[in-house]
Every structure is written in structure tokens, then in C-alpha cells.
Amino acid sequence: MSISRWSGRVAVVTGASAGIGEATCIEFCKHGLITIGLARRVEKMEEIRKSLSPEQSKLFHAMKCDVSNEAEIVQVFAEIEKKFGGVDVLVNNAGVIAKYNMIDENSASDMKRVIDTNVFGVINCTREAVKTMRKKNEAHVIHINSVAGHSMPFIAEFPAFGIYTASKYAVTAIAEQHRQEFIKEKLNIKVTSLSPGAVATEIFDTMNTEKTDPEKIKEFMAKIPFLASKDIADSIVFLLSTPPNVLITELTIRPMNEAF
Template sequence: MDKVMIVTGGSRGIGAATCLLAARRGYAVCVNYRSDREAAEKVVASIREQGGQAVAVAADVASEEQAVALFEAVDRQWGRLDVLVNNAGVLERQMRVADMDAARIGRILATNVVGAFVCAREAVRRMARSRGGRGGAIVNVSSVAARLGAAGEYVDYAASKGALDTLTVGLANEVAGEGIRVNAVRPGFIYTDMHASGGEPGRVDRVKANVPLKRGGQAEEVAAAILWLASDESAYTTGGFIEVAGGR
């Protein structure tokens, strides 16, 4: 084991791809999940079959108590933390802003913004050199929707990712002196199960003609960008963004 990584929302899609790639590169991986234990354990089993170290930990990051418990579980398991991938995110059915209620918006922000803040806080408390840490990296999984707005579909989701972008820049400047780098990836139209949550499982195929590269992306392509930002190869990069959006 070289380093320890927590991936929130690690049981599916981009999160699962990140866990698997991280394990192949020598990380011990905490696969966080909210409710799908079977999927998380499947990721863990795949890692262990390849000789890696992994553990699945249930926690809804929208709950501060559960998010803190997630980090405490990693403390007990490995006694260190080197990388946090803030990947957990929720999406609700496609809807125009005029039809949204406050409860829906609150659910989106609770996970995508508050959860990311709390997890980043817990990571900084463990990584900061002034607190006895060794430094580390935080990679936030944003979205190209933060730039494009997702009009007519997911403006609330897009706004939450805009907030995540601001967290990335602000926190990067705040903790650079502590040996912590904070960066983000902005995926575009990626083939994952998340689109089904919005009511359109085939969304990527519908819109891919509008992408300059004329195709949807794969979760593994996003994971590769995340792992670069987590690695020492990006040691002089903080407060930055990698677009994985096919030119969008």
C-alpha cells in the first residue's frame, strides 16, 4: 500500500471506475456508497481479486454525522488519508426551474454542495501539515453543466456544480500552504447510470451529435483525469480544472 484514497459515491459510474483504476496504481481504496451495498462490495471484490486493498463504507454524505463516520472508518482501517475524490452526487428528474420546489433544490444541494464541503473539511483536518498531516490531494467531480447551465433539464444540478467549482478554487488557495492540492474534473456527457435518475437513460445517445468529438465519454476516461490530478505528476497544479467533455 502506497497511499490511501476515499472515493465518495464509489459504487457505480465514475466513482467505481476511479476506485478500480486507483487500486491498479497502488492505492488502498475506501469505496463509499449510500445505499447499494451489493454494488460497492462488487467493486471491493474486483480490487481484492487483483491483489489490492479496499473496503466498502456506507455513508450518506448529505448527513454530517455519516460523513464524519466515513473518515473515522478510514482512520481505523489504515490510519492515514492521502486523497479524497469528492464524487458523490445526486440528480433528480428533468424539470424546468418554474416547476421546482425548495425541497428538491435542498436535496440536490445537501449532497452535491454541503456533503462535498464536509468531506473536504474532514480531509483537510487529516492532511494539513499544521495538524500533523503529510499533505495530500482533493479532487472534486464537477460537471460541464456548471458552465453550460443545463437549461430546461437540471439547472439546480448545474448550480450545485458551480458551487463545487467555487469550493475548488477557494479551498485550493486556502490550503496550498498546508501541502494540499485541490483540483476538479468537469465531465460532460458520460455513459453512466446517473442519467436514469433524471428520467432519460438514453440521454447521452440523444445529445452526442452536439459534442465536437461526436460521442459520449466513458467513466474510465474521467477516472484517468482524476488519477492524474491525485498523483505527483500534477504536483504543480492546484485550483485547476480538467474538462472531460469531448470539446463541449
């Protein structure tokens, strides 16, 4: 897969401190992209730099941003435009999972946290990135969605998904709305919804176990086939390798033998 035409151009990856975001930043730097990682944990992103070669590490820039906070998004993208001349590739990866069922007591703040991050984070980051993408000959927005954004999983042994699935259904609609808006505005910006199945990342560590035996959860998780974060990063590289006239609107990637 060649993404040589993107070498030297600017990529922004949200949720870059771990998991898919971290793996994507590493792959981008390997392919010569100026890579800006956004996350709340800047110190974790600095650890990414240490894993890179000296040449690759010069391409990586860590910037603090909580994508659930619109003001922070506006500020950081303005800084990116000033320092780097704008954005060519945006990977909306940051996401959180629900800790409570929607019918649980005191679940409102948890649901707001999920929607602010998974939905408004995607909308607001894309809006700010498009301000500079308008000036580019070619740009690409990739929303990290989920298979849960296309079908509602029901697994009795699993902790609550709560409003997480609804937030990912929203991303499916947002990606199509972005595609249509880019066409109407005559913008040469691709948008892809990338929907992985189960990926071994930190997100599962934050799931609700208050009503579930943690040992049973661990036992159940041990039986699930997982993708690695690098599998998703490789898929993102593939999307960028497609020629300018080819748009993949939806890419679903599952681990072999995933049963849900």
C-alpha cells in the first residue's frame, strides 16, 4: 500500500494517547506524514515519540485536547493552522464507552459524556478541520465508527453498552451527512466511516462492572476474538492509498469468527 502522495502533509489523530490512535500515529510517521496527536494525556503521547526512529519522531507532535470540550477543539485547530498550515487528513478516533444502562439511576451525566465525546467531538473536530481542508487539493476525513453503529449487540454476559451504540449509529449518519455536504459545497474531501469489530484497547477497561462479576467478564472477554490496534491503523493506511477518484464510504473490519 502506497500513501506516498500524503508524505509531508498534515494528519490529525484524536484519541492519540493509546490504542487505535497511538497505532495510527506510528504508522503515519512511518509513512512520512506530519502527525499531530490530540488527547488529554500528553505524557502518554510523549511515550509514543520514544518508540519512533529519530527521523520519525521529528514528524510527531503531541497537543493536549479534550474533544468533548468545543472551546478546546476550536483553540487547538486554530493553533494547528498557525503552526502547520492546516489539516490534510483527520482521523476522528477519540471515543468513550458507557458505564451505565440508559434506564439506570443517575445515568444522565454518563450519557452526556458519551455523546459529547463520540458525537459532538466528531462533528466539532470535522467542522474545524474543514476550515483549512477547503483550501486543499485533496483531503480525507476518517471517522472511527464501530460495528455497533450498524447493529445493536445483545450479549447477556457483557457489561452495559448504554448509549454507546446510539452514539455510533449517529456516527454512521454523520459520515453520510458529511459526504453530502462536501458534495454540495464542491469540496474535494473524502469521508469514510471505518467500523471495526472488537479491538483490544483500553476502552474495555472503562466499561461498567458494577452489576457484573468482574471475573466472569474477564472469562468472557478471553473467549472473544480481537483485532489489534495496528490492524485498524493498517486499514486507515489502505484508505489513504486509494486513488483520488475512489471513495470508500464504509469499511467494516472484524476479527475472524466474531460471533456478534
